[in-house]
Amino acid sequence: MTTTTDTTSASSIYSQYGLKTDSTSTSDTSSTTLGKDTFLQLLVTQLQNQNPLDPQDNSEFVAQLAQFSSLESMQTLNDTVDTLSGNYTSTQALQASSLVGRTVIAEGDSATVEAGTGLSGQVALTSSTSAMTVSVYDADGNIVKNIDLGEQTAGTVNFSWDGTDNDGLAVDAGTYTFKAEATVDGEAVEQVTYLPSVVSSVTVGSTAGSFTLNLANGESVALSDVKTIGS
Template identity: 65%
Template sequence: MTTTTDSTSSSILSQYAVSNASKTTSSSSSSSTSSTETMGKDTFLQLLVTQMKNQNPLDPQDNSEFVAQLAQFSSVEGINNLNDTVTTLAGNYTSSQALQASALVGHSVLAQTGSAVVNTTSGITGQFDLASASTDATVKVYDASGNLVKNIDLGSQAAGTVSFSWDGTDNEGTVLSSGTYKFVASATVDGSEVAQTTYLPATVTSVTVGSTTGDMTLKLADGSSVALSKVKTIGS
């Protein structure tokens, strides 16, 4: 490659750097978010064509070097196309997730939550998962004011899913009013009391779609929110 070729290529790179620096400076002075421009396939192709136009006819560019540069250009273009494809797929995935999640509105789900709206005339059934066998498992029910209204003694339990039910009455057997109640489960494992994560039935009232391809968020009837991945089962 001749000195002329190197000089011309360096000139193009310098012009690109100055243009990019100008855009970056202008962008940083703005209150809006800035984006950094990177060298793309068009700049790469311009450099390649410039090299070919300014090569020494008495000492032309080696064929193997020319093929290698074409391969590099092909790789750059392929990566750009792959990025576009992945972006499109990510957008389609988010839309598909949102459509599936929106179908849950109005339906009952068994979700990872500590509170639920309870119709005390029909009661409620929940679950928690034991990693190890327990000699004593209990569920405590609190009203909206934080008062303990019910102790549910489940006794010893084997490892696995443990179901519990509350009939809507307090410790004296009086039926309480319907409303939001909190459930706290615990189990004694190897002599130590271990808190358990409860799964309670709730009605989905709305779905929130994140700005990125993340999890959908479900808003439940009690006003709490839970990620779609925290839903254990879906009812009618």
């Protein structure tokens, strides 16, 4: 017996031989998925119900066996990939959770400091400059400190703030904003700053390997955007 593939649906073939589908439909009740178990059941049923005077062609039977083997291999491969993806996500989650309580340096313009303490940050300088400064502002927007970095070449520029104001007095604990500017062709151009912050928690995303670090300063940053991980 031969089967038709152009106009006969899988569900009609199942009904012909009294078989049940191994999947449920979503919007269309006639749509089914041919799983490997149902495929094999259908193949056996075809053999049992073939016309003895006109048996199934050997080449067609071999072709169906090849389809079954291919289907089984594809499903096995899918299961393997799903397992590897799950293991990768679990490993990434463990690595991300180990960052809780540690300090990371990521793109941002604010940081929380304790009284009498400072911090070390970085500036992503886009082009060489003859003069570069990092200004520190308090929560009210007042300038606390001007850090002169002088002439710098393009690239990552490190800077440090000792936690004092322009008069040399220790500042109070709180959140401070940092603004870096470099003189390029006679104009002050704002630069991107990277500041340290403590990781307070980790949020797992909906996609594999997607994690968001929630920082102590109230900001959030993707794990992939972290530039440096400290102690």
